[in-house]
Amino acid sequence: MVKIPLTKILFIDIETVGCCPDYEVCQNLNPSMANQFEKYFDWFLKRFPEDNLIGSESLTQQMNGVFKKRAGLVPEFAKIICVSVAFVTDNGDIKKQTFSGDEEKELLVGVQKLLDRCGKLDFFLCGHNLKNFDIPMLAKRKIVNGL
Numbered sequence: 001m002v003k004i005p006l007t008k009i010l011f012i013d014i015e016t017v018g019c020c021p022d023y024e025v026c027q028n029l030n031p032s033m034a035n036q037f038e039k040y041f042d043w044f045l046k047r048f049p050e051d052n053l054i055g056s057e058s059l060t061q062q063m064n065g066v067f068k069k070r071a072g073l074v075p076e077f078a079k080i081i082c083v084s085v086a087f088v089t090d091n092g093d094i095k096k097q098t099f100s101g102d103e104e105k106e107l108l109v110g111v112q113k114l115l116d117r118c119g120k121l122d123f124f125l126c127g128h129n130l131k132n133f134d135i136p137m138l139a140k141r142k143i144v145n146g147l
Helices: 023-029 031-047 059-073 104-120 130-144
Strands: 009-018 078-088 094-100 124-126
Touching: 009 059, 009 130, 023 031, 023 059, 031 059, 059 078, 078 104, 078 130, 094 104, 104 130, 124 130
Parallel strands: 009 124
Antiparallel strands: 009 078, 078 094
16 A cells, blocks of 8 residues: 655545526527537436426426536536645645636636646645546536637
């Protein structure tokens, strides 16, 4: 087992939201994205069967509800609104930084600069569900934003 010094760990967490408040807004603002969401809709219902309320709501109402609850979990329909990082210094102080705002591209550029610096300093990344959510979401949102 490799022992990693606490001072070589960058703790990271991201927060996401749907790119639009609901499906109907998405239809008006970005029809091609709404069309893509329609193609994903069955996947959402299989992945989250508790959202399957067919019969008690219209299809549009159900799509609105699923979009509101789940769009922030899928990079194609999400937007990263906050990335927080922290590390422990050699003297035991905790240094923290948060990248947040409405301009996702600017946020991602700032995060990438920090990750580049940490990579050169041989930091390891640590976070809850980092490997299965945060890193893939960051990578895919960078692609969407042309980074």
